[in-house]
Amino acid sequence: xxxxxxxxxxxxxxxxxxxxxxxxxxxxxxxxxxxxxxxxxxxxxxxxxxxxxxxxxxxxxxxxxxxxxxxxxxxxxxxxxxxxxxxxxxxxxxxxxxxxxxxxxxxxxxxxxxxxxxxxxxxxxxxxxxxxxxxxxxxxxxxxxxxxxxxxxxxxxxxxxxxxxxxxxxxxxxxxxxxxxxxxxxxxxxxxxxxxxxxxxxxxxxxxxxxxxxxxxxxxxxxxxxxxxxxxxxxxxxxxxxxxxxxxxxxxxxxxxxxxxxxxxxxxxxxxxxxxxxxxxxxxxxxxxxxxxxxxxxxxxxxxxxxxxxxxxxxxxxxxxxxxxxxxxxxxxxxxxxxxxxxxxxxxxxxxxxxxxxxxxxxxxxxxxxxxxxxxxxxxxxxxxxx
Numbered sequence: 001x002x003x004x005x006x007x008x009x010x011x012x013x014x015x016x017x018x019x020x021x022x023x024x025x026x027x028x029x030x031x032x033x034x035x036x037x038x039x040x041x042x043x044x045x046x047x048x049x050x051x052x053x054x055x056x057x058x059x060x061x062x063x064x065x066x067x068x069x070x071x072x073x074x075x076x077x078x079x080x081x082x083x084x085x086x087x088x089x090x091x092x093x094x095x096x097x098x099x100x101x102x103x104x105x106x107x108x109x110x111x112x113x114x115x116x117x118x119x120x121x122x123x124x125x126x127x128x129x130x131x132x133x134x135x136x137x138x139x140x141x142x143x144x145x146x147x148x149x150x151x152x153x154x155x156x157x158x159x160x161x162x163x164x165x166x167x168x169x170x171x172x173x174x175x176x177x178x179x180x181x182x183x184x185x186x187x188x189x190x191x192x193x194x195x196x197x198x199x200x201x202x203x204x205x206x207x208x209x210x211x212x213x214x215x216x217x218x219x220x221x222x223x224x225x226x227x228x229x230x231x232x233x234x235x236x237x238x239x240x241x242x243x244x245x246x247x248x249x250x251x252x253x254x255x256x257x258x259x260x261x262x263x264x265x266x267x268x269x270x271x272x273x274x275x276x277x278x279x280x281x282x283x284x285x286x287x288x289x290x291x292x293x294x295x296x297x298x299x300x301x302x303x304x305x306x307x308x309x310x311x312x313x314x315x316x317x318x319x320x321x322x323x324x325x326x327x328x329x330x331x332x333x334x335x336x337x338x339x340x341x342x343x344x345x346x347x348x349x350x351x352x353x354x355x356x357x358x359x360x361x362x363x364x365x366x367x368x369x370x371x372x373x374x375x376x377x378x379x380x381x382x383x384x385x386x387x
Contacts, residue, residue, distance in 0.1 A: 044097035052111030104148030112162030163212030213279030280350030
């Protein structure tokens with residue numbers, strides 16, 4: 001096998017990871033940020049196509065470089081769904097996928113779980129497995145020792161669920177939202193990692209409604225919830241004449257902000273044209289801006305799934321482009337705009353993962369509306385290279 005060139009970006013849509021993450025620095029002005037979509041060349045055995053997995057960046061373990069840890073998810077082959085509990089590790093510096101030998105007892109196969117990095121351990125909660133089983137268990141993968149550990153008994157833990165969010169703040173792990181069967185959740189649950197005790201946290205202010213597939217982003221001492229999906233009870237739908245309007249209203253794009261010092265919720269008002277209501281998207285913090293990508297928003301599956309794929313009319317990789325599936329919220333003035341980028345954008349997707357390294361974003365997998373994906377693409381900030 002010919003090894004990829006690790007010293008430069010060879011073509012507009014091809015790059016190596018180490019070069020990609022060391023040749024540019026975040027721009028000082030968020031309004032002038034420029035971006036490029038690129039497809040890294042990676043050796044090794046890559047994960048199979050999947051959605052509903054987690055991807056966790058482990059910055060440094062015992063002096064090694066950054067690692068991206070993929071766990072679980074769901075694979076769909078012609079309508080046959082397979083839940084996964086495998087572990088893949090991407091070595092960013094070496095451009096290499098590996099399947100480590102992991103000791104201990106792994107969690108049952110699942111998707112729609114959550115993951116949070118606590119020291120050298122990735123802590124997983126919940127998810128949905130075989131036979132529509134929803135979980136409320138806690139597991140930890142020690143990345144340094146590559147060993148699975150099972151958390152304490154689920155006494156006091158939130159109800160079993162999938163599609164929730166987990167966020168680490170100090171020594172607290174915050175669980176919000178999710179769904180189990182027909183029941184959607186809106187409560188906030190906190191795991192104290194020092195005592196390993198769960199509590200249901202009381203809050204004040206205009207709390208978010210019950211939802212799943214939302215995003216949860218930590219900004220200083222604030223937890224920012226965006227979007228998601230909530231299906232009304234079947235009885236409500238049966239009594240409604242305008243079913244289409246009701247289903248459309250199931251998709252959300254509202255913001256709620258939780259002050260983690262006072263546990264008070266507030267609404268967040270933004271300007272400009274926001275992301276359309278959706279769920280299964282990602283919203284991550286990059287140099288104090290929020291970058292949103294992907295998600296499902298109830299549009300025609302065939303047309304939606306083909307957006308971003310190669311077509312005769314598609315602009316060249318050097319042309320600047322934008323679309324409504326990649327948006328930036330400037331936190332300085334709370335204004336939405338579409339991300340302007342070069343390169344070939346990936347196809348639209350939902351229940352993918354999106355992880356930041358510096359100002360850059362790594363997107364892996366997800367569903368394109370009909371099938372799972374196995375590609376890894378990078379949205380790289382290139383602002384400084386133009387200065």
